[in-house]
Amino acid sequence: MTTSAPESERAQVIGDVFTAAFGELMAAEPGAFRRKFRKMAASPFAFYRGSAALFYADVHDIDDPFLDERTSRVWIHGDLHAENFGTYMSSNGVLVFNVNDFDEAYVGPFRWDLRRLVASLALLGRAKALSDAVITGLVEACADAYREKIRDLAEGGSSADLLTRTSTSGVVHAFLQQARRSTRVGLLDDLTVVEHYDRRFARVDGVTAVDEETRAKVLEAFDRYLATVPPGRRTRPVSLTVKDVVARRGVGIGSAGLPSYNLLVEGQTEALDNDVVLYMKQGQVPAVSRFVSDERIREYFHHQGHRTAVSQRALQADSDTWLGHTEVDGVGQLVAEVSPYAQDLDWSEVNEREQMFALVADLGRSTARMHAVADDESEHDLVSFSTEDAIHEAISADEKAFTASLVEFAHDYGAQVHHDHALFVDMFRNGQIIDVD
Numbered sequence: 001m002t003t004s005a006p007e008s009e010r011a012q013v014i015g016d017v018f019t020a021a022f023g024e025l026m027a028a029e030p031g032a033f034r035r036k037f038r039k040m041a042a043s044p045f046a047f048y049r050g051s052a053a054l055f056y057a058d059v060h061d062i063d064d065p066f067l068d069e070r071t072s073r074v075w076i077h078g079d080l081h082a083e084n085f086g087t088y089m090s091s092n093g094v095l096v097f098n099v100n101d102f103d104e105a106y107v108g109p110f111r112w113d114l115r116r117l118v119a120s121l122a123l124l125g126r127a128k129a130l131s132d133a134v135i136t137g138l139v140e141a142c143a144d145a146y147r148e149k150i151r152d153l154a155e156g157g158s159s160a161d162l163l164t165r166t167s168t169s170g171v172v173h174a175f176l177q178q179a180r181r182s183t184r185v186g187l188l189d190d191l192t193v194v195e196h197y198d199r200r201f202a203r204v205d206g207v208t209a210v211d212e213e214t215r216a217k218v219l220e221a222f223d224r225y226l227a228t229v230p231p232g233r234r235t236r237p238v239s240l241t242v243k244d245v246v247a248r249r250g251v252g253i254g255s256a257g258l259p260s261y262n263l264l265v266e267g268q269t270e271a272l273d274n275d276v277v278l279y280m281k282q283g284q285v286p287a288v289s290r291f292v293s294d295e296r297i298r299e300y301f302h303h304q305g306h307r308t309a310v311s312q313r314a315l316q317a318d319s320d321t322w323l324g325h326t327e328v329d330g331v332g333q334l335v336a337e338v339s340p341y342a343q344d345l346d347w348s349e350v351n352e353r354e355q356m357f358a359l360v361a362d363l364g365r366s367t368a369r370m371h372a373v374a375d376d377e378s379e380h381d382l383v384s385f386s387t388e389d390a391i392h393e394a395i396s397a398d399e400k401a402f403t404a405s406l407v408e409f410a411h412d413y414g415a416q417v418h419h420d421h422a423l424f425v426d427m428f429r430n431g432q433i434i435d436v437d
Helices: 007-028 030-041 044-049 052-059 110-127 132-154 170-180 184-191 212-226 287-291 295-300 304-315 353-373 387-396 399-429
Strands: 074-076 085-089 095-099 106-108 192-195 198-201 207-209 242-249 259-265 276-282 324-328 331-337
Touching: 007 030, 007 052, 007 287, 007 399, 030 044, 030 399, 044 110, 044 399, 052 110, 052 287, 052 399, 074 110, 074 304, 074 353, 074 387, 085 170, 095 170, 095 353, 106 287, 110 132, 110 353, 110 399, 132 353, 132 387, 132 399, 170 353, 184 192, 184 276, 198 242, 198 259, 212 242, 212 259, 212 276, 212 324, 212 331, 276 304, 276 324, 304 324, 304 331, 304 353, 353 387, 387 399
Parallel strands: none
Antiparallel strands: 074 106, 085 095, 192 198, 207 242, 242 259, 259 276, 276 331, 324 331
């Protein structure tokens, strides 16, 4: 869907969307956004990762025959690109490969997730100098795997049939094996030091000590958070004694300017090798929510931390045992574990064609499971129908057109992102988005 707008008009659109999405945070933390924008300037894919708001501004009014009253109101990830997959340790102790990073999750059209994913595959393909024909093949493999898995789930398959070490091969299996080698002790050694016979956080770059007033507020928020963890997920008894609190400032592409805290919690025993690190991060307004005009959805969530926690539980089978939410100074916060087993998929070593085709098929199947699991065990009533049945019915109307339309979109929007990236770099370095000093 390459836009035909002149460069000046497109630059204005980019500027307006970024101001609406980031303006308040940019004013509060300009340094964090200069760092964010420099990361986005590095490549078209990096730009794409940081510009979900622009993506939804472009796609929200596309006429889509696969969307109806039900398929337009499915739990969606909101920022489903090829690097937002990875490993996590499920609440029942199984290492899983699945979708991760639910900061942008919301209720909306299921095809928005698929469009965002396949466009990212086109961008990766361009970055790896793949031909248009190979990129077409990758998108088809992903879309067909999604469609086939949705059909399987609609016909009685289990959405709990996850990608684990015993059910995978190739890149995903190797990635799970690599993640398994990580340890809690290794994570603690990276983030903490032992002084006076106990652990505390290391005071390194990006980590700041908190004063007593702030510490008290965080501990009060922690006490409120505990009530938001479902009793059925409290499977590992711990003392829940907070040993240390530090402040961090989000500097990633998606979290620039957002304040957060890390909490060091006593583990199952007084031994120093099983302490738990949690993060308490300010929730953000999801980009997709600006383009879903449904007050019932908007009013369901107490705050953005609540939305993120509920969305992750809806979309991720057996999610983090520690996942919950709270408030600090009236602002919603997401709370979850900093886990040694949470690792993002790295595409840098995935270069063989056979590897890539198998991997994108796994991404398609993971996405189908994510869309289907949302109506299984969730505590919400926002999506009260069988999502896999609704999606399967919509796709079955014209399976060939379903895949072909995603292929066309991937190529068109991939080209659009390359064009937008070049515009963005010029706008940024010339001070048209934020003061570059």
